[in-house]
Amino acid sequence: MILFPLSATDAFKKLGAALSMRIAAEALAGRALRRGDDADFESSSIKRYGKTLAGLFLLNYSEKLWGIPCSRLSAEASGGRLKGMNLKTVVAAALGLRGATEHMDGDFYYPDGGISAILEAMADFIGRENIRLNSTVTGVRADSGAIAEIEVNGKPVESAAGVVSTIPCDEFVRMMTPATPPGVRDAADSLKFRDMILVALFLDVESVSGSATIYFPDFKYPFTRACEPRNRSATMSPAGKTSLVFEIPCSEDDAVWKRSDDEIAGIVVESLSATGLARKNDILGCAVRRMKRAYPVMEIGFEKPLRIVMDYLGGFRNLRIAGRNAEFHYSWMHDMISRGKSIAGDIRAGRGGEDGGA
Ligand SMILES: Cc1cc2nc3c(=O)[nH]c(=O)nc-3n(C[C@H](O)[C@H](O)[C@H](O)COP(=O)(O)OP(=O)(O)OC[C@H]3O[C@@H](n4cnc5c(N)ncnc54)[C@H](O)[C@@H]3O)c2cc1C
Numbered sequence: 001m002i003l004f005p006l007s008a009t010d011a012f013k014k015l016g017a018a019l020s021m022r023i024a025a026e027a028l029a030g031r032a033l034r035r036g037d038d039a040d041f042e043s044s045s046i047k048r049y050g051k052t053l054a055g056l057f058l059l060n061y062s063e064k065l066w067g068i069p070c071s072r073l074s075a076e077a078s079g080g081r082l083k084g085m086n087l088k089t090v091v092a093a094a095l096g097l098r099g100a101t102e103h104m105d106g107d108f109y110y111p112d113g114g115i116s117a118i119l120e121a122m123a124d125f126i127g128r129e130n131i132r133l134n135s136t137v138t139g140v141r142a143d144s145g146a147i148a149e150i151e152v153n154g155k156p157v158e159s160a161a162g163v164v165s166t167i168p169c170d171e172f173v174r175m176m177t178p179a180t181p182p183g184v185r186d187a188a189d190s191l192k193f194r195d196m197i198l199v200a201l202f203l204d205v206e207s208v209s210g211s212a213t214i215y216f217p218d219f220k221y222p223f224t225r226a227c228e229p230r231n232r233s234a235t236m237s238p239a240g241k242t243s244l245v246f247e248i249p250c251s252e253d254d255a256v257w258k259r260s261d262d263e264i265a266g267i268v269v270e271s272l273s274a275t276g277l278a279r280k281n282d283i284l285g286c287a288v289r290r291m292k293r294a295y296p297v298m299e300i301g302f303e304k305p306l307r308i309v310m311d312y313l314g315g316f317r318n319l320r321i322a323g324r325n326a327e328f329h330y331s332w333m334h335d336m337i338s339r340g341k342s343i344a345g346d347i348r349a350g351r352g353g354e355d356g357g358a
Contacts, residue, residue: 001014001209001211002014015056019056022052023053039300040073040075042059042069042070043071045059045062056217058217060218061215064217064219064249065295066194066249066297067194068297073297074298074300074301076298076330111233113233113236114229114233114235132152135153136153137150137151137175138151138153139151139154139175139176139177140175141176141177142176142316145317146316146317147318147319150163151175161318162320164320164321165319165322166322166325166326167326168326169188169191169321169326169328170188172313173185173188173309174188186305187305187306187309188305188309190305191302191305191306191309191328193296193297194250194293194294194295194297195252195257195290195293196247196248196290196294197248197250197264197288198245198248198290199245199248199264199265200246200286201265201268201269201278201286202237202241202287203283204282204284205278205282206241206242207230207231208242209277210231211228211231212228212232213227214226214227214277220271221275223247224249226244226245226246227244228243228244228245230243244278248264248268249295252290257290261288264288265288269283269286293325295324295330296324296325298330309328322336322340323336324336
């Protein structure tokens, strides 16, 4: 395992002198690398990090994650995660000239009890009686340039003053009446999403690694990464035990999606055993969850259909679109919370709904 972002001694020891020298040589040739086009993820990664570094850590991982070759991915597929990180800063960190995390997004706080603690706290603030669970929006009726009514669980129940939608934008377009113009529908249909299977293994060992996340860029592993939640917060596992949560990016059309939970867990266990990180005998139990539309796929050219969809939805005066799949933008939880706060501020200020409120 190699520490990432790279650290001087670790990288030199694990990658070996020859590879480290090659990475350094590519850094020195940085000027030449800056030439060329960076419209796609592959060329922009090579330009920023050099062929060796990009090949080792980024391109194979991204291809597994997105399910298409990096040459067909938009440069935006990095999701801003590697913002401020370039070959120079990576090499500077590798040589110990600057802190290993200085060029990353910074440090994160993680709540005791896991990420859902944030949502539970929000629910307490909002008041649970104001939140309806198991209520799927199945239809949206527009009238005179505004959203007039929404249908929940197949029943037209709500008249809408203001609507903030986190529904994936293509689904939203498809559920509208009157039907959206064919050009908008076609544009929405062309937007693609990546699904994901999460496999949690509960282990009878105190710790597997010191890392919050371990990445597996190699194609021989079916998963892209595994997180060890107790390394984010000790409350995530009982004393003396830990867990690993694996991510298997896929499409719901893939064979793996259709396999039984036991079969999927079995595949992960076999692969994990091969890494030597944990033994089969240490596994106390497992849980498998399928997540549709985990990521919007930023394939080259996605901007044009997306603009058609957003321009259309932007034409409804009491509608706001917010969220990763709703806006078709590779954004993060903190972005969503910030967006939610900004929309709530607008609504409070009377800029949110048909009659100024929502
Ligand atoms: C495996 C994984 C790991 C991640 N790790 C991180 C991380 O470490 N840090 C980070 O910042 N981000 C992380 N993310 C990203 C983060 O989860 C998303 O950016 C964030 O959840 C997006 O928020 P959202 O509100 O857009 O979407 P969501 O959280 O998906 O919320 C959308 C909501 O809309 C609801 N909805 C959709 N359709 C309907 C409908 N028809 N009717 C009613 N309700 C509907 C859904 O049920 C859902 O509650 C991760 C994502 C995944 C998949």
